[in-house]
Amino acid sequence: MSLIAILDVAHPDLALTPTIRECPDATVRVVPHSTTDPETGLFFFLVESADETIETAFDDDHTVTDWTLVNDFGTTGIYQLQHGDETILLSPKVAELGGLMLRAESNDRGWTVRLHLPDREALATLWEYCEDEDITFELYRMFRQEEWVDGLSPELTDQQRAALVNAYEEGYFEEPRETSLEELADQLDISPTAVGGRIRRGTGKLVETTLLEE
Template identity: 80%
Template sequence: MSLVAIIDIAHPDLALTPTIRECPDASIQVVPHSTTDPETGLFFFLVDGADEAFEAALEDDHTVPHWTLVDDLGSTRIYQLEHTDETKLISPKTAELGGLMLKAESNDRGWTVRLHLPDREALSTLWEYCESEEISFELYRMFRQDEWAGGRAPTLTDEQQAALVNAYEEGYFEEPRETSLEDLADRLDISPTAVGGRIRRGTGKLVETTLLEE
């Protein structure tokens, strides 16, 4: 049974880590197709919040010997980068194990990656590889592929998602609660009973699809 794993990885020599730590307000994503052929040595990155300071950080980044601005879309820029031989990457090892890197985006320490892997053995092998390379490896979530697609549970309805997101944003899950079912009902223009039902059913479905398998 194939699986999707969401993992936080960190190491000073991981690709772009010096730039990530120098420019924490910039959001960096790997353009997915660039990880399908790691032997080319060329990678593409989509950056929100790129500016002169970001490009100055690229110049000082020891993982990036060469970079090219491919497109400037205003608040978003696309860069083509090369990495040094000493740069640590997990995409080649992932491909070697028969996996795919579905998504990679920067966090405050390094990268959060979403990987499609053939089985738990491949995940274990990848963890052992990261351990041997002294790459911090924190498994955040893992899902069976037949129960997870595109980053959201397929059986969670739009109404349940809206109720859960509003409840979270308004502090319904805080202790003490910062809002009530009545307030959420006013925001969603439904009854408090309906809001409570959507929250319960949505939470139950999230537990079923994200936790029970583990």
């Protein structure tokens, strides 16, 4: 039996934090990648952004020493980034504890991560590491997982789930609507554009994983 933990981490020197804070409407996700080698400083990120200011932010980001656009899909791009020696990376510490970083997505201050850890002791050790490094550590959910699930996960991202649940509870899906994107944005402390994107992508994922047949 293993442990799944969902938490927020934030620090000015965490990878891409300056870019995330400079471009709050952009969504940045770490691309899971079996050949990533922390020793090289090379990592892959998927970026959803409506404009090209993200690349200007990369140039000004002290955690980024070099970047390359690998694939361009219009408003979404895959980037290969190299981090400097002073950049804080959480994934090597998680791996050292025998865990895996299953998902990492940007929020307004830093990163929301979903971790697969061997036990509570590993989580406590990670918390102590973050405290020693002055990394903000906010645990949202923690639950046991009985078995390893291989392959692609049909789950929503934590941000999409939060946006959809909040929208449902506030009556966004009622007719007529009982709330607006602007009001939801105030509650979630993000922009209306970001809320709308999370609701749209989350709804699409629900349709894809529950209604469509192969």
